[in-house]
Every structure is written in structure tokens, then in C-alpha cells.
Amino acid sequence: KSHPNAPPCIRGWIPWFGAAFEFGKAPLHFIQQARDKYGPVFTVVAAGKRLTFVTLNEDFRAFFTSKDVDFEQAVQEAVHNTASINKDCFYKTHPTCATIIKGRLTPGNTAMLSVHLCEEFNDHLENLGSKGTGQLNEIIKSVMYPAVMSNLLGRCNSPSNSLTRQEFLEKFTTYDEGFEYGSQLPDLFLKQWANSKRWLLSLLRNMAIRAQETLYNENDGKTLLQHLASTISDKYLPNYGLLLLWASLANAIPITFWAIAFILANPEAYKIAMDQINVALRDQDKEKTRVTLDDLQHMPYVKWCIMEAIRLRAPGAITRKVVRPLKLRNYVIPPGDLLMLSPYWAHRNPKYFPDPEDFKPERWEMADLEKNVHLEGFVAFGGGKNQCPGRWYAVMELHMFVALILYKFEFTPLDPIPKPSPLHLVGTQQPDGPCRVRYKHK
Numbered sequence: 074k075s076h077p078n079a080p081p082c083i084r085g086w087i088p089w090f091g092a093a094f095e096f097g098k099a100p101l102h103f104i105q106q107a108r109d110k111y112g113p114v115f116t117v118v119a120a121g122k123r124l125t126f127v128t129l130n131e132d133f134r135a136f137f138t139s140k141d142v143d144f145e146q147a148v149q150e151a152v153h154n155t156a157s158i159n160k161d162c163f164y165k166t167h168p169t170c171a172t173i174i175k176g177r178l179t180p181g182n183t184a185m186l187s188v189h190l191c192e193e194f195n196d197h198l199e200n201l202g203s204k205g206t207g208q209l210n211e212i213i214k215s216v217m218y219p220a221v222m223s224n225l226l227g228r229c230n231s232p233s234n235s236l237t238r239q240e241f242l243e244k245f246t247t248y249d250e251g252f253e254y255g256s257q258l259p260d261l262f263l264k265q266w267a268n269s270k271r272w273l274l275s276l277l278r279n280m281a282i283r284a285q286e287t288l289y290n291e292n293d294g295k296t297l298l299q300h301l302a303s304t305i306s307d308k309y310l311p312n313y314g315l316l317l318l319w320a321s322l323a324n325a326i327p328i329t330f331w332a333i334a335f336i337l338a339n340p341e342a343y344k345i346a347m348d349q350i351n352v353a354l355r356d357q358d359k360e361k362t363r364v365t366l367d368d369l370q371h372m373p374y375v376k377w378c379i380m381e382a383i384r385l386r387a388p389g390a391i392t393r394k395v396v397r398p399l400k401l402r403n404y405v406i407p408p409g410d411l412l413m414l415s416p417y418w419a420h421r422n423p424k425y426f427p428d429p430e431d432f433k434p435e436r437w438e439m440a441d442l443e444k445n446v447h448l449e450g451f452v453a454f455g456g457g458k459n460q461c462p463g464r465w466y467a468v469m470e471l472h473m474f475v476a477l478i479l480y481k482f483e484f485t486p487l488d489p490i491p492k493p494s495p496l497h498l499v500g501t502q503q504p505d506g507p508c509r510v511r512y513k514h515k
């Protein structure tokens with residue numbers, strides 16, 4: 074029996090199955106329909122879990138800062154299933170790891186990482202050749218996966234030869250695509266997915282060994298993996314490495330796809346962006362193009378396009394576990410519930426974002442992005458103590474990549490922009506269909 078002050082609860086009519094079926098078909102759309110029907114706070118019982126959604130911006134503060142909710146307890150099971158880190162170890166080590174990662178990805182350190190990242194982008198863009206046709210998504214992954222991995226986890230350790238790179242691309246794609254189901258089910262049910270996980274863990278194991286061996290040779294040039302290695306000399310280092318790898322690629326790379334697709338589909342946006350890029354990078358070599366943070370400052374419009382892509386394709390849901398009865402409006406949410414907040418839907422509130430479905434880079438003119446002041450109502454990176462530590466790096470990385478690829482290549486879209494897939498709640502949206510482009514070197 075529900076508590077008298079508990080929020081409305083959607084169970085579906087097969088009691089033990091709950092609303093899992095309706096919810097599972099298109100969870101992203103289910104949230105909005107449920108909100109219209111049941112009000113701003115409601116509980117979905119799906120596959121034996123209670124998910125309580127908070128949909129009003131006034132309640133987001135409680136989600137991010139209340140002492141009655143907890144991030145680690147909310148994600149622990151997913152961490153266990155996706156990276157094989159057991160509960161006790163996770164609770165013991167996560168705070169330290171989170172602190173290190175946060176410290177290494179400050180705006181200042183992000184600026185230092187940008188120099189090497191630009192070299193990596195140039196190198197991997199060369200592999201595209203002078204012209205070709207392909208899926209935009211695949212083109213972006215083939216450059217960004219190895220470049221970002223090398224930049225954050227170590228240059229010599231990245232899959233550098235083309236054979237390993239191809240294998241890495243395949244394995245990581247399988248892992249990423251199955252992440253949401255994999256996070257909820259034992260390996261037993263997902264053979265191919267579990268296989269990709271094992272492959273990636275063994276890659277990370279090799280990288281962690283090399284990271285530890287070379288730890289004392291270089292002082293300033295330590296990678297993020299080496300910083301982790303110097304603090305957690307734990308047998309779980311490769312497992313944390315895998316989580317970090319996933320966190321750094323899973324959201325940022327689909328957003329890069331959307332940013333470029335939106336720019337290519339909007340001739341006016343494309344023109345303004347290209348004008349800024351061409352002025353900022355004028356006279357630069359098209360083979361080895363150096364994009365500095367100063368150059369990026371001269372392309373504010375490109376950054377607005379990126380923020381707008383992040384807004385429109387923000388994560389389906391983020392989560393906290395209720396650990397003590399949580400008062401919200403007139404409700405009391407019972408301990409054990411997973412509290413859910415959907416940045417995707419929050420960004421479709423016309424009160425904060427007029428014409429919310431439209432791609433309007435100009436709306437970001439009001440935000441002071443240099444000081445990292447976003448628009449009110451923007452929650453793509455979460456908030457509170459566990460806000461995304463990679464947010465400065467993410468925006469820098471996307472800004473640089475989009476400028477660089479549009480400077481070097483001319484694209485002709487061959488398909489209309491696909492819809493976002495409504496299938497997943499974890500992370501940013503994937504395209505629901507093909508998006509082929511023809512490209513050639515300028």
C-alpha cells in the first residue's frame with residue numbers, strides 16, 4: 074500500500090509487470106504523457122523499481138542539494154553491472170576518484186589539454202582522406218573516440234594502429250549501445266555486450282599497467298589515468314578507467330553529431346559559423362591547423378550552436394536515490410525510490426526556452442559562457458555535488474572539433490536530419506536513422 078502522502082503512482086494493469094512495458098517502448102515520451110496526466114510529481118513502477126519523476130524547475134534544487142538523496146547509491150547497481158566494481162569498493166573509492174577527476178578537469182587544466190587535443194584531431198582527421206561518403210555519426214566517432222581517449226588517458230596507450238582502432242570502435246560502440254540495458258541486467262542475458270565489456274576492461278588493464286610504469290618519469294604531463302593510478306593503487310583501476318572512458322565519450326560524441334547536423338541543415342547558421350571560423354583561422358595551414366582557445370573566443374556563434382545542440386539533445390534522465398523520507402510539495406517520497414529528473418524535458422519548458430523545439434543559437438547570446446554562466450533552466454550537466462566534472466572540457470572539445478572539421482571539409486548532407494531515438498533514458502540521444510554525408514577537403 075502506498076503512503077497517503079506519496080505522489081500518484083502508475084502501475085499499469087498487470088500488477089507484477091507494472092508499467093514496464095509501456096515505459097520501455099519509448100520512455101522519453103512516456104514521461105511527458107505521464108506528466109500531463111498525473112501532475113508534476115509522479116511515480117512509475119517499472120520492473121520492480123520505483124522511479125519518482127520531478128518535473129518542475131522549482132523542485133530541482135531539492136533534487137541536486139537535498140541531504141535526503143544520494144548519487145552513489147542511485148548509480149551503484151549500474152556501476153556494478155557495467156564496470157564490475159563491487160558495492161563496498163565503489164562506496165569506498167568513488168569520492169576520491171570524483172575529486173581527482175574534478176581537479177584535473179578545471180577550466181585551467183582543460184586549457185592545457187587543448188593543445189594536445191588539437192594535434193590529435195588533426196592527425197585523426199587526416200585518416201578521412203581528401204573526400205568520401207559515409208554516415209556522419211561514424212565519421213565523427215572515428216576521429217573523436219581515439220583523439221579524446223588519447224588526450225585524457227594517454228597518448229602512447231591509445232589504440233593507435235588502424236587494426237586496433239577499428240576493433241576499439243566496434244567494441245566501444247557495442248558497449249555504449251547496450252549500456253542502458255547492460256546497467257540493469259546480469260551479463261548472462263547479454264552475451265555480445267558482456268564480451269565487449271571484457272575486451273574493453275582488458276584494454277584498460279594494459280593501459281593502467283603502462284600508466285603506472287611510466288608514472289614517475291613525467292611529472293607535468295601526467296594523464297588523467299596516471300593521476301587516478303597515483304591515488305587508487307587498486308585492482309579496480311582499469312574498471313574506473315572504463316567508467317571514465319564511457320563518461321567522456323558517451324554524451325559528448327552524439328552531441329557533436331547533432332551540433333554538426335543542425336549547422337549543416339540551417340544555411341543561415343552555417344554561414345555565420347563559417348564566417349567566424351574563416352576569420353579566426355585565416356591563413357592557417359589546412360593540414361596542421363592550430364586552434365587555440367583564443368581563436369575559439371573569436372567564434373562565439375559556434376559555441377552557441379554547441380550549447381543549443383546540448384540543450385536540445387540533453388540526457389533523458391539523471392537520478393538520485395531517496396535515502397530518507399523526502400518532502401516535496403505536498404508529498405512525502407519514500408526512501409528507496411529512485412528520484413528522476415529529465416534534462417531533455419526541462420529544456421522544453423517554454424517559460425525558460427521560448428520556441429523550445431527550434432534550433433536557435435542566438436538564445437545563448439544572453440549567457441556569459443566565458444564565466445560558465447548558463448541560461449536559467451539549463452541542466453544538461455546535472456547539478457550539486459555530482460555535477461558533470463567534464464563540462465568545461467566537453468564544451469571546449471566540441472567547440473574545437475566543430476570549428477576544425479568545418480574549416481577543413483565541405484559537407485553535403487544526403488539525408489534529412491534523423492529524429493532522436495526515444496528508446497533510452499540514460500545519456501544524450503542517439504539519431505534514430507541514417508544521416509549520410511558527402512565530404513571533400515577544402
Ligand code: HEM
Pocket residue numbers: 144171174178225317320321322324325328383387388391392453454455456457458459460461462463464466467501
Ligand atoms: C556534452 C557532453 C556531456 C554531457 C551532456 C554530460 C552530462 C553529464 C551528467 C548529466 C552527469 C551526471 C550529473 C548529475 O547526476 O548531476 C555527468 C557525470 C559525469 N561526467 Fe559528464 N557530460 C558530458 C561530457 C563529459 C566529458 C567530456 C567528461 C570527461 C572528460 C565527463 C565526465 C563525467 C564524469 C566522470 C561524471 C561522473 C561524476 C561522478 O561520478 O560524480 N562528462 N555528465
